[in-house]
Amino acid sequence: xxxxxxxxxxxxxxxxxxxxxxxxxxxxxxxxxxxxxxxxxxxxxxxxxxxxxxxxxxxxxxxxxxxxxxxxxxxxxxxxxxxxxxxxxxxxxxxxxxxxxxxxxxxxxxxxxxxxxxxxxxxxxxxxxxxxxxxxxxxxxxxxxxxxxxxxxxxxxxxxxxxxxxxxxxxxxxxxxxxxxxxxxxxxxxxxxxxxxxxxxxxxxxxxxxxxxxxxxxxxxxxxxxxxxxxxxxxxxxxxxxxxxxxxxxxxxxxxxxxxxxxxxxxxxxxxxx
Amino acid sequence: xxxxxxxxxxxxxxxxxxxxxxxxxxxxxxxxxxxxxxxxxxxxxxxxxxxxxxxxxxxxxxxxxxxxxxxxxxxxxxxxxxxxxxxxxxxxxxxxxxxxxxxxxxxxxxxxxxxxxxxxxxxxxxxxxxxxxxxxxxxxxxxxxxxxxxxxxxxxxxxxxxxxxxxxxxxxxxxxxxxxxxxxxxxxxxxxxxxxxxxxxxxxxxxxxxxxxxxxxxxxxxxxxxxxxxxxxxxxxxxxxxxxxxxxxxxxxxxxxxxxxxxxxxxxxxxxxxxxxxxxxxxxxxxxxxxxxxxxxxxxxxxxxxxxxxxxxxxxxxxxxxxxxxxxxxxxxxxxxxxxxxxxxxxxxxxxxxxxxxx
Numbered sequence: 001x002x003x004x005x006x007x008x009x010x011x012x013x014x015x016x017x018x019x020x021x022x023x024x025x026x027x028x029x030x031x032x033x034x035x036x037x038x039x040x041x042x043x044x045x046x047x048x049x050x051x052x053x054x055x056x057x058x059x060x061x062x063x064x065x066x067x068x069x070x071x072x073x074x075x076x077x078x079x080x081x082x083x084x085x086x087x088x089x090x091x092x093x094x095x096x097x098x099x100x101x102x103x104x105x106x107x108x109x110x111x112x113x114x115x116x117x118x119x120x121x122x123x124x125x126x127x128x129x130x131x132x133x134x135x136x137x138x139x140x141x142x143x144x145x146x147x148x149x150x151x152x153x154x155x156x157x158x159x160x161x162x163x164x165x166x167x168x169x170x171x172x173x174x175x176x177x178x179x180x181x182x183x184x185x186x187x188x189x190x191x192x193x194x195x196x197x198x199x200x201x202x203x204x205x206x207x208x209x210x211x212x213x214x215x216x217x218x219x220x221x222x223x224x225x226x227x228x229x230x231x232x233x234x235x236x237x238x239x240x241x242x243x244x245x246x247x248x249x250x251x252x253x254x255x256x257x258x259x260x261x262x263x264x265x266x267x268x269x270x271x272x273x274x
Numbered sequence: 275x276x277x278x279x280x281x282x283x284x285x286x287x288x289x290x291x292x293x294x295x296x297x298x299x300x301x302x303x304x305x306x307x308x309x310x311x312x313x314x315x316x317x318x319x320x321x322x323x324x325x326x327x328x329x330x331x332x333x334x335x336x337x338x339x340x341x342x343x344x345x346x347x348x349x350x351x352x353x354x355x356x357x358x359x360x361x362x363x364x365x366x367x368x369x370x371x372x373x374x375x376x377x378x379x380x381x382x383x384x385x386x387x388x389x390x391x392x393x394x395x396x397x398x399x400x401x402x403x404x405x406x407x408x409x410x411x412x413x414x415x416x417x418x419x420x421x422x423x424x425x426x427x428x429x430x431x432x433x434x435x436x437x438x439x440x441x442x443x444x445x446x447x448x449x450x451x452x453x454x455x456x457x458x459x460x461x462x463x464x465x466x467x468x469x470x471x472x473x474x475x476x477x478x479x480x481x482x483x484x485x486x487x488x489x490x491x492x493x494x495x496x497x498x499x500x501x502x503x504x505x506x507x508x509x510x511x512x513x514x515x516x517x518x519x520x521x522x523x524x525x526x527x528x529x530x531x532x533x534x535x536x537x538x539x540x541x542x543x544x545x546x547x548x549x550x551x552x553x554x555x556x557x558x559x560x561x562x563x564x565x566x567x568x569x570x571x572x573x574x575x576x577x578x579x580x581x582x583x584x585x586x587x588x589x590x591x592x593x594x595x596x597x598x599x600x601x602x603x604x605x606x607x608x609x610x611x612x613x614x615x616x617x618x619x620x621x622x623x624x625x626x627x628x629x630x631x632x633x
Contacts, residue, residue, distance in 0.1 A: 165359035168326055173373030173420075174347040183372070187363035 029250075032243040033057070040239045056244035060230060063241065065218050066248070069226035072138055076211075076222060077204045079142045084200055085193075087147040092155035093181055097167070107156075113149035122213055129214065140214040141222070145204065151196045158189040194263045202253060223249050276337030276350070276427035276460055277302040278323065283332035285318050285484075292318050294484040295332075300477075305454045305461040307475035309468060310507070315484040316464045317432060323462065324430055325349055337427055352421035353430040357437060358413045360405040360420075366392075367401040370419050391419045411442045418453070431463045435470065447474060468508050472496070480504045502534065502613040511539050511572060511583040513607070520579040524555050525603075529619050532608040539585035541605040544573060545598050546591060554600040561594045575599060 003011075027047075032040055033056055035049040060066070094100070095107055125144050126135070134140045162185060170180045186193065208224040215221050227245040231237045257264060278300040285293040293315040300306045308316040321327040323334060325346035334341050341349050360369050367388055374384045392398045395415040405413055414434060421429060431450075435443045451474055454461050465471055471478050472492045480487040480495065480503070487507075488500035499505035505513040515536035522528055528535070548556060559577035571590040574583055577599060584599060591597065608616045 163357065163359065165355045165357060166361065168324075168346070169353070169355060169359040169420075170361070170372070171326075171346050172324070172351070172353055173424075174376035175372070176376075179376060184361055184363070 026250075029243050029246055032240055033247045034244075035240045037238055037240055053240065056240050057248065060227075060241045060245040060248065063230060063245075064226050066223075066226055066245075068218055069221055069223045070248075072141075072220060073205060073222040073224075076138055076141045077201055079138070080145045080204050081197060081200050083142065083146040084148050084151055084196070088151040088155055088196070089181065089186070091147070091152045092159055093177075093185065095152065095156045096159035110149045110152055114153060118144075118210065122210070126213060135214060136216045136220050138220050141211055141220060144210070145200075148196070148200065151200070154192055154196060155189060158192040159185055162188055191263070191266055194260070194266075198256075198260075198264060201256070205253060206249075277335075278428060278460065278462070279333075279335040280319070280323075281333040281335070283319070283322065283334065284330050285315070285322060285327065286330045292484050293322075293329075296484075296486055297332075298479065298486060298489060300460060300462060303458050303460055304477050305451070305463065305475050306477045306479060307463045307465060307471040308479050308481060309465055309471035310481035310487075312466055313483075314481040316466075316481050319481075320430055320432055320462065320464050323428075324351055324353055349428075350426050351428040351430055352424050352426035353432065354414075354417045354421050354434045356433040358405075358417040358434075360413060360416055362405055365402050365404055366397060366408070366416050366419075369405065369416055370423050373420065373424050387423050388419075391423045394422070395419045410438050411446065414438065414446060422453075422457070427459065429457075429459055429461045431461065433465055434463075436465075436467070450474060468510070472508065478508075480507055482507075498615065498617075499536075499607065500615055502536070502609050505536050505607060505609075505615075509538055511585065513538050514542075514582040515609070516579050516582075523578060524557065525621065529608070529616075529621075531610055532616055532619060533611040534609045534613075535621070536607045536609065537601050537605050539572065539583040540587075541602060542582070542584045543600045543602075544575070544584050544586050544591070545600070546593075548598050549600065551600055553603050555603060556598055556600045559597055559599045561591070561597055564590065564594070566590050573597075 031047055031049065034052045034054075035046070035056075036051075036053050039046055039049050091110075095103065095110075129135050129140045129143070134143070166184060167180055170184055175183065206224060207222070208228065211220070211222045211225050212228075215225065227242065227249055230242045230245045280296055280298050283293055283296045284291065292313075296315075296319065308319060310316050318327060322329045323336075325341070325344060329342070336349055336351070361372060364372065370388045370391060371379075371384045374387060379387070388401070389398070392401055395418055397412065397415055397419060400408060400412060405416065408416065414437075417434070434450075435446050438446060447470060450461075450463075463470075463474060472495075475492055477489065478492050478495050479489045480500075482503050488495055488504040490498075490500070495504060495508050499508065499513070502515055506515060513536040515534055518528055518533050518535070521535045543554075544559075548558075550556065557577040557579065559575040561573055562576050562581070563574045565572040569587065571586050572583055573586065573591075574581060575597065582599075603621050606621045608619045608621060610616050
């Protein structure tokens with residue numbers, strides 16, 4: 001089909017608009033992170049600071065125990081990722097491939113978990129963790145997310161699409177159930193696994209609510225909390241410092257996006273199609 | 275190499291009996307074909323043999339060993355699946371050696387075995403490709419190689435050629451026969467295609483509704499079908515079978531106990547003029563349709579007995595008018611009321627059964 005040049009131009013402009021809507025907040029954040037405090041207040045706003053204030057990042061980093069926050073964030077996010085995979089994979093395989101009593105009941109129960117928002121259950125969970133004495137530790141941030149109903153659901157769907165003959169062939173080939181999972185199921189479910197890993201990583205790296213509720217000292221605080229606290233130092237907010245902190249938070253995700261772009265697009269398209 | 279013995283095997287799915295009390299022996303080293311229409315239980319029998327389904331009743335013996343409770347991998351069998359079931363994320367080499375690796379065969383030995391088998395099935399150049407880069411015929415060969423490399427006692431093949439195009443299917447048929455001769459292993463082959471059954475098997479087991487209809491060599495099944503079902507299942511077009519009444523008007527005498535009579539389309543002869551050949555029942559007929567297939571012509575004709583197919587290898591008759599169909603009396607197959615063949619009945623005793631049928 002021939003598209004007229006006018007339509008092409010309009011199309012391009014529309015896409016540019018869409019791009020700007022998403023990109024401007026980020027550009028604004030990056031620009032502010034490099035400004036001096038004075039420049040953040042000027043009107044009309046300046047987009048490109050006169051001199052790049054690298055010092056902002058140092059100030060942001062030094063304004064609190066940011067190394068601790070950073071380590072906590074890494075530990076919590078990675079531990080959640082590992083635990084989720086360790087629990088999701090066997091559960092999804094069992095739901096997809098085994099027949100056992102009350103299977104449908106347990107699956108329905110899992111689906112119910114998917115539908116309950118965490119704001120609804122944080123209080124009982126808080127009390128529970130409190131009775132275990134792990135409030136204000138990284139465990140309190142990890143354990144509530146040790147599994148994911150969404151992950152079980154998504155991976156089960158993917159496992160169910162694998163033809164039964166493939167498993168039978170593998171069983172004839174002396175493969176154990178674990179070998180079937182590792183050598184056949186997981187390689188086939190790779191797009192889904194990447195999707196899940198990304199969802200999990202982004203959600204927990206950025207999570208603000210749960211660490212806010214569960215932590216009271218810097219002992220277990222994560223990066224989002226640390227950055228939120230930047231706002232409260234010395235009365236008025238130094239937006240350039242806050243934005244520099246935000247950059248520190250966002251950069252790891254940007255790096256991951258940079259390296260895994262292809263997989264990410266495929267993964268999101270995949271979930272979109274489902 | 276192994277003999278397979280099924281002893282009173284039954285299989286019931288939710289009160290639906292798909293295999294009914296089957297007992298049979300598959301000879302060591304034979305190429306046995308289970309054939310029948312869909313839903314006849316042939317695949318279920320195969321899956322019970324492989325251990326993917328547990329029989330509701332009965333015993334299965336492979337090489338003199340009771341395997342009822344043995345896991346599929348412990349039965350010393352290999353299977354080729356209809357859709358090949360190749361592991362999509364592994365290379366051809368990975369596919370072939372997966373079973374060996376799981377059995378902890380050392381890497382060097384594994385490599386030798388894979389290379390050897392790949393040479394036999396002609397996959398040497400493709401060992402590092404993934405299955406999705408292969409053609410249908412090559413995938414089929416990978417599936418065969420994966421089965422062969424384990425050197426099993428029994429090969430089980432579940433409609434392995436049904437996903438191939440017609441030409442490749444004929445070629446693979448020959449290759450499978452050669453492979454069987456070369457390996458000398460017991461082959462159990464399931465198909466719904468009677469041509470495959472006839473051309474490949476040294477023994478055919480015809481199944482219908484979960485019961486064995488006939489078990490015999492292909493030529494025996496063709497010449498002496500055990501019952502009406504076997505007669506109508508094997509042969510293209512199928513045997514013409516008519517009730518006793520239809521033949522009473524043609525034959526001088528139809529013996530007691532015969533309730534239907536059949537004859538093969540290729541045994542009848544078709545002529546434009548009456549010939550009065552002795553020991554043949556001649557019927558005045560009308561050609562309804564004809565299919566010209568080149569080497570042969572299949573006519574559908576209508577006469578006092580009914581509608582029947584006639585298969586002729588002589589030059590096609592161009593007109594569609596009246597013709598004369600002669601059926602050799604010695605080629606008639608009498609069947610009893612329950613459908614089974616009545617063996618010792620000679621209908622050719624009707625010497626002068628020549629009748630000019632009134633349409």
